[in-house]
Amino acid sequence: MPPVIDREKCLGCGVCADVCPLQVFSYHRDKDKVPEVKRPYECWHCNACVLDCRAHAIELRLPLTHMLLYVDADTLKPKDLPVR
Amino acid sequence: MIPLKEQHDADVAIIGGGIAGLMAAIAAADKGAKVVLLDKANTKRSGAGATGNDHFLCWIPEKHGDISVVYNEFMDSQNATSNDTPLVMRFLETSPKIVNMWNDWGINMKPTGDYHFEGHAYPGRPRIFLKYDGHNQKKVLTEQAKKRGVKILNHAPVLEMFRDNDGVTGVLALDVSGDEPSFIMVRSKAVVAATGYVSRLFTTDPTPSQMFNTNMCPSGTGDSIAQAWRIGTYLVNMEKTYRHAGPRFLARCGKATWIGVYRYPDGRPVGPFITKPNVETGDMTSDVWSSAFTDLKLSGRGPAYMDCSGASKEDLEHMRWAMKCEGLTALLDYMDKEGIDPGKHAVEFGQYEANLVTNGIEIDINGESNVRGLFAAGDMMGNISGDIGAAAVYGWIAGHHAADYQTRALPEAMPENAEERMAFYSAMYERKVGASWQEANFALQQIMTEYADCGPHRVRSDTMLTAGIKYLGDLRRKIETQMYATDAHELMRAAEVVNLLDLGQALMISARERKESRGRHIRSDYTFTNPLLRDKFLRVWKDGDEVKTEWRDRLI
Numbered sequence: 354m355p356p357v358i359d360r361e362k363c364l365g366c367g368v369c370a371d372v373c374p375l376q377v378f379s380y381h382r383d384k385d386k387v388p389e390v391k392r393p394y395e396c397w398h399c400n401a402c403v404l405d406c407r408a409h410a411i412e413l414r415l416p417l418t419h420m421l422l423y424v425d426a427d428t429l430k431p432k433d434l435p436v437r
Numbered sequence: 438m439i440p441l442k443e444q445h446d447a448d449v450a451i452i453g454g455g456i457a458g459l460m461a462a463i464a465a466a467d468k469g470a471k472v473v474l475l476d477k478a479n480t481k482r483s484g485a486g487a488t489g490n491d492h493f494l495c496w497i498p499e500k501h502g503d504i505s506v507v508y509n510e511f512m513d514s515q516n517a518t519s520n521d522t523p524l525v526m527r528f529l530e531t532s533p534k535i536v537n538m539w540n541d542w543g544i545n546m547k548p549t550g551d552y553h554f555e556g557h558a559y560p561g562r563p564r565i566f567l568k569y570d571g572h573n574q575k576k577v578l579t580e581q582a583k584k585r586g587v588k589i590l591n592h593a594p595v596l597e598m599f600r601d602n603d604g605v606t607g608v609l610a611l612d613v614s615g616d617e618p619s620f621i622m623v624r625s626k627a628v629v630a631a632t633g634y635v636s637r638l639f640t641t642d643p644t645p646s647q648m649f650n651t652n653m654c655p656s657g658t659g660d661s662i663a664q665a666w667r668i669g670t671y672l673v674n675m676e677k678t679y680r681h682a683g684p685r686f687l688a689r690c691g692k693a694t695w696i697g698v699y700r701y702p703d704g705r706p707v708g709p710f711i712t713k714p715n716v717e718t719g720d721m722t723s724d725v726w727s728s729a730f731t732d733l734k735l736s737g738r739g740p741a742y743m744d745c746s747g748a749s750k751e752d753l754e755h756m757r758w759a760m761k762c763e764g765l766t767a768l769l770d771y772m773d774k775e776g777i778d779p780g781k782h783a784v785e786f787g788q789y790e791a792n793l794v795t796n797g798i799e800i801d802i803n804g805e806s807n808v809r810g811l812f813a814a815g816d817m818m819g820n821i822s823g824d825i826g827a828a829a830v831y832g833w834i835a836g837h838h839a840a841d842y843q844t845r846a847l848p849e850a851m852p853e854n855a856e857e858r859m860a861f862y863s864a865m866y867e868r869k870v871g872a873s874w875q876e877a878n879f880a881l882q883q884i885m886t887e888y889a890d891c892g893p894h895r896v897r898s899d900t901m902l903t904a905g906i907k908y909l910g911d912l913r914r915k916i917e918t919q920m921y922a923t924d925a926h927e928l929m930r931a932a933e934v935v936n937l938l939d940l941g942q943a944l945m946i947s948a949r950e951r952k953e954s955r956g957r958h959i960r961s962d963y964t965f966t967n968p969l970l971r972d973k974f975l976r977v978w979k980d981g982d983e984v985k986t987e988w989r990d991r992l993i
Contacts, residue, residue, distance in 0.1 A: 376929075400766045415687060421686070426744050429744055430704045
């Protein structure tokens with residue numbers, strides 16, 4: 354579920370649904386003031402919704418499939434060997 | 438039948454409101470043209486530049502001196518193998534003017550107080566990528582277009598382009614602003630095709646289960662390239678598929694924004710360019726040897742890491758700022774939450790699946806295609822690369838010339854095949870069972886990846902491509918009769934798959950015709966690189982139901 358909306362903070366302005374490049378949200382103001390995250394698998398994780406939400410009500414949750422892989426940089430030793 | 442609810446008349450219709458499309462709209466409106474721009478999403482946040490960029494390839498005379506300095510570096514940069522020189526020169530000559538315009542409009546092109554070039558560079562050689570702050574670029578360009586009276590139709594993906602014997606006559610679009618789809622018809626005297634970089638044609642390399650984890654925006658599916666193809670427009674360099682590189686597993690562009698060194702697990706640098714982080718150059722390895730990441734993995738000597746730990750505190754702060762300019766705030770937020778600190782942690786990098794960029798519509802020096810009145814600009818130009826810079830500059834050039842068609846008469850009647858095309862899309866919406874767009878898209882990706890993938894370590898051949906072309910035809914018949922959509926959004930995605938199918942076909946036919954190995958195009962049956970084909974571009978187009986190819990010389 355990539356964008357997570359805080360129902361308490363959401364003002365119901367619908368900006369997130371309007372600016373999302375992928376139409377991840379579906380918004381029917383008459384049914385619910387909070388947009389529905391209808392198509393989470395189409396999220397590009399671009400952060401447009403987070404950046405444009407004036408209530409700061411949205412957080413992006415990266416799925417486990419998208420985890421960054423990293424190691425402690427000190428394990429990459431020695432650093433000063435000649436170029437291969 | 439889905440209803441036709443809106444009709445518009447325009448001098449210039451623009452497909453796609455990314456950097457190129459918005460710049461085309463601005464230039465055409467400046468010349469007095471009535472402009473209608475259609476975007477799949479919302480131009481404030483759509484496309485590859487949705488949340489920002491930080492490198493703009495350009496020539497600034499007072500910094501570079503002679504234009505040849507920039508030209509020579511450009512031709513040695515990433516993905517520059519498909520460039521016609523006269524177009525590159527026009528792009529570079531026009532670039533100072535566009536950079537100044539952007540700066541005046543409020544996109545900060547001088548974030549350090551002056552024009553400063555850094556990243557995407559070789560040590561000891563001139564630098565050609567202007568460092569800028571593009572975090573607000575889409576909003577600024579949208580405002581500029583609106584100020585000039587451009588009519589922007591958001592949530593309106595174009596489905597088809599139309600032409601008669603005289604040239605292009607307009608476009609058919611879909612209104613996807615609500616659940617119920619409806620059609621929009623735009624009659625126009627000229628069209629600018631600007632739908633950008635093409636994703637979702639090959640299986641997503643980092644995450645095969647996550648189709649939308651792509652380095653560029655996954656709603657970029659080359660729609661206007663395919664629409665142009667269907668009306669007989671020349672495409673060029675379709676076989677020269679590109680593979681970008683970046684962090685793993687989150688696929689994202691912006692590798693040149695990282696200030697570090699690519700290293701083997703034992704700490705040795707992967708590339709020959711730098712041994713310590715260099716803020717002015719970055720590590721050029723990923724630009725010109727992006728296959729390094731795949732090479733290291735398949736040889737068992739990887740993985741490769743981006744190691745910024747040798748960078749100074751100031752450089753790391755600068756990198757963080759630049760990532761915001763580039764629009765990488767989701768990546769930054771994630772690293773902060775997970776406690777990943779580039780000053781202490783090395784992040785694994787990898788190569789992404791094949792995509793189309795600088796594989797597309799062949800344009801002349803004014804941005805016009807072989808179909809009169811049809812222009813193209815941005816990442817989907819087939820014969821000039823150059824990323825954001827070229828998209829901005831050639832967008833502006835294309836819009837400027839498209840506006841010259843103002844004096845032409847509007848086409849009187851509806852295009853003769855409009856009804857047939859509306860019926861085609863309506864049938865998908867009326868069908869109640871069948872294949873979802875996701876199923877069709879995955880089926881296409883598996884054929885493309887199995888039969889037409891590009892290197893490293895993947896080969897193409899006459900027999901494999903011939904089989905692939907046959908299978909694509911089989912899949913096409915199934916998709917055309919079985920794919921269905923339950924709402925406007927799904928119908929948009931289904932239309933994207935139809936477009937990707939056309940691009941796959943054009944790519945495979947071109948790849949079969951290039952009987953040599955060159956760069957990422959590796960032929961097992963023609964393993965050598967033929968010097969006679971070095972400066973030859975392959976054109977491919979549809980003549981009725983027949984597909985034709987033709988070689989031409991690269992313009993020097």
